[in-house]
Amino acid sequence: MRVPRAFLFAVIVLFAAGMGSESTLRAETTCSTETLNGAYSYLLRGSFIGDAFGDVFDFSAAGRLIADGSGSFSGTETTSEAQQITRGQKYTGTYTVNDDCTGTATFRDSAGKVFANYDLVITNNSKDVEMIEADQGTNISGTARQQFSAQ
Secondary structure (H helix, E strand, O other): OOOOHHHHHHHHHHHHOOOOOOOOOOOOOOOOHHHOEEEEEEEEEEEEEOOOOOOEEEEEEEEEEEEEOOOEEEEEEEEEEOOEEEEEEEEEEEEEEOOOOEEEEEEEOOOOOEEEEEEEEEEOOOOEEEEEEOOOOEEEEEEEEEOOOOO
8 A cells, every 4th residue: 555645744844843742942142252262173165366366276274273252363274285294283363252152263373463354153052154255255164063182
């Protein structure tokens, strides 16, 4: 005997809805600068426009960032930028976090010069941070994941 598709769809919908029970969906808890606290490893990938001729270059980076829970961070990364590998780049920065778990981060090189600005979304109970570079001429994004080892 073949079961009609409409019946299967109705069963799936009822099951997903908890068969009419009073279940509610909850958003993540309210976030703040304290939400980002500790060590995160990350991987970024994308491209950028590199010069006056409009050449597009590939970019990737892997690194470790340590957030202090008060709006500042520091870290080290390795980058592959326009086929040039640079290891052990140190940086510092500042970040903001809104109560809806979105935010921004500004990265500075060892001389204090801003080299990247990112928009953030904190997810998975602060274990993951989705990032996209917010600078013109870039298409770079990635994810940071909280590390569980000692800082």
